[in-house]
Amino acid sequence: MSTTEVDVLPVRLEELDFVTPLAEPRKNGGERRRGVFITFEGIDGSGKTTQLKMLAKKLRTHGHDVIETAEPGGTAIGVQIRSILLDSKNRELCSATELLLMFAARAQNVEESILPALDMGRIVLSDRFTDSTVVYQGVGRGLGIEPVMTISRIACQGLTPDLTICMNIDVNTGLARALTRDMDKGVTETRMEEQALEFHQKVHAGYLELAKREPERVRLVDGVGEPEEIAGRVWDIVSRVVTSR
Numbered sequence: 136m137s138t139t140e141v142d143v144l145p146v147r148l149e150e151l152d153f154v155t156p157l158a159e160p161r162k163n164g165g166e167r168r169r170g171v172f173i174t175f176e177g178i179d180g181s182g183k184t185t186q187l188k189m190l191a192k193k194l195r196t197h198g199h200d201v202i203e204t205a206e207p208g209g210t211a212i213g214v215q216i217r218s219i220l221l222d223s224k225n226r227e228l229c230s231a232t233e234l235l236l237m238f239a240a241r242a243q244n245v246e247e248s249i250l251p252a253l254d255m256g257r258i259v260l261s262d263r264f265t266d267s268t269v270v271y272q273g274v275g276r277g278l279g280i281e282p283v284m285t286i287s288r289i290a291c292q293g294l295t296p297d298l299t300i301c302m303n304i305d306v307n308t309g310l311a312r313a314l315t316r317d318m319d320k321g322v323t324e325t326r327m328e329e330q331a332l333e334f335h336q337k338v339h340a341g342y343l344e345l346a347k348r349e350p351e352r353v354r355l356v357d358g359v360g361e362p363e364e365i366a367g368r369v370w371d372i373v374s375r376v377v378t379s380r
């Protein structure tokens with residue numbers, strides 16, 4: 136492009152808004168959302184998917200309008216990104232790529248699926264959300280929590296969960312459960328599970344720290360016991376939040 140062409144650009148540089156602040160995190164994305172946003176977190180194999188499905192069923196029997204979503208994924212584009220992220224063949228995936236792909240899938244899920252559902256007053260249950268990126272990429276990979284939160288403000292439009300159920304289980308039990316499930320069901324999305332034990336321990340510690348920092352939102356639930364028993368613990372917490380709104 137020549138200097139003359141630059142001179143005739145229809146927009147003058149000083150008119151561009153370089154200082155628009157990033158969206159501040161707001162519970163449920165702000166006042167206009169009528170629904171409830173609940174996320175499930177916890178280390179691999181801690182029982183998130185099992186408990187999310189049980190909760191969805193129970194909420195529906197109580198007449199609630201519930202949608203379920205899982206991250207990374209949740210949309211057609213998100214599912215394509217998920218396959219890159221979780222394929223055990225992708226060993227060379229670097230930490231920054233992993234971080235940005237997580238948020239790329241999440242941005243699409245927030246815009247296309249979660250915010251519209253909350254606007255309609257539905258209960259959205261998400262199997263993992265930004266807390267996973269905080270602890271896996273921020274803490275586990277050592278990228279730092281601040282960079283993760285900065286990208287979150289762009290990708291999630293300020294959306295944070297109303298409530299986060301964090302399944303608490305020790306790392307060895309979680310990994311053993313995940314391994315059994317993968318063998319039984321022929322699951323191949325094992326790239327994260329295959330990380331070193333030390334990585335999973337950092338992730339676990341990261342979740343405990345999150346629960347300490349935000350005890351109102353992030354509720355630790357003991358993940359040891361029969362699934363029905365754990366579902367009772369989850370229901371005690373969720374039913375209060377759902378009925379208080």
Ligand SMILES: Nc1ncnc2c1ncn2[C@@H]1O[C@H](COP(=O)(O)OP(=O)(O)OP(=O)(O)O)[C@@H](O)[C@H]1O
Nearest residue numbers: 178179180181182183184185312313316360361362
């Ligand atoms: N309370 C429980 N006791 C024993 N086994 C359980 C319990 N809850 C779930 N499982 C089993 O443990 C395995 C892992 O559970 P689940 O897939 O729900 O965990 P997850 O947290 O979603 O794992 P991932 O992070 O890998 O998605 C599954 O085979 C599941 O059937």
Ligand SMILES: [Mg+2]
Nearest residue numbers: 183184185262
């Ligand atoms: Mg799961």
